[in-house]
Amino acid sequence: MPNNFLILIFGISSLLLLLAYLREVMLRKKLHQSAEQIIQASQQKGQEIIDQATKHAQELIVHTEKDKIDGATLKAQQAIEKAAEQFQNYLLNLRTEINNSKPTKISQAALQQTAKQVEKSLTTTQTGFEQFLQDLKSAANETQSEAEEVVKQRVNQMFEKFEQDLSQFLTNTEQQSSKAIDMEIKSARSLIETYKIQQLALIDENIIAMLEKTLALVLNKKLSLKDQMELIYQSLEKAKAEKFII
């Protein structure tokens, strides 16, 4: 009879122990699952924050000029730091919540390890992003230099074209001016020639008139009556020869 009682007690205690063990396992599993869920959620949130920060930084970097790139980089870095700070605060809050919820020592260590891993990955991400920004900055500088070169070339081409056009324009203008001047000179010369001919004709008439006047003055004094009558008789003989008076 006492053996049966002992066996019964032993059985009940073993059963109780088994139940306690199962309960403990179930609790641990449940806690692990909740910690994993919390960690996944925190990772997701952290990734989202980082993605947002990265996107924001990229937008800033893509749409700014050289002298704003540093500012954009600074802003991006500030955004990333802020995101990292937020994530860290979140992790701290999470850690505080986890600590306050009194999980088991094993779960706390796993959470801390997971948090450390998350921090490490975040740091790596931040470093990588900073590197990305640096690369982007150098690429932007290169692009700017190339753009400056292109602009310089375009400006030089424009100046060359302008020079050519100007020289062509000046040549054409010179030719047209020369033509116009030649025509003016030609018309002026023809006018001068006409005037010269008119004046020479006038002079010729004046010469004859002067000759007549001189002869009239001289012959009136020099010719005698006999000579004058001789001239008259000669004129009348010429009239007879021409049969002027019939």
Place this chain on the structure above:
Amino acid sequence: MKKELLNQFLSQTYTTFQIRSRLFFLRSYINSNVFGSNQGVAANKQDQQWFDSLPENFKQTLSSKASNQLLIELTKQTEQLKPVVLVLPFDLPEEEIFKLGGWLRQIFNLLLVYEVKYDPSLIGGCALIWNGVYHDYSIKHKIQMQQEQLLSSFKGFLK
């Protein structure tokens, strides 16, 4: 008869001025001798010499009663004469007028009378107007006809 009278009248009468002067003389002579006018005979020396050179039958006709008719006839005939206009560069003396008149009638074989006009610009020689046609035989006209030659020789001197 009429022609003979005219010929007699125009003897020693060559210009239209002389014709008018002679007719005036005849009028005054007829008035004085035939009609008994107290005014006397208006005559200059040439007219008197001309009258003295006239034949007797002409003078007798002037003294008769037909003298007036004679004068009218002479006036009509002289008006029908076509004078040749001589444009001269100087004033002709009286004796040259007679010489020239006689010479004209001789060379043209016509009973010509002439009228003298003056144009000093002719320089020498004369111009004639006959039947309304003007013809220049003066030195001035010769200069104008040889204008080109004169100008070229003148310009030759300039060169």
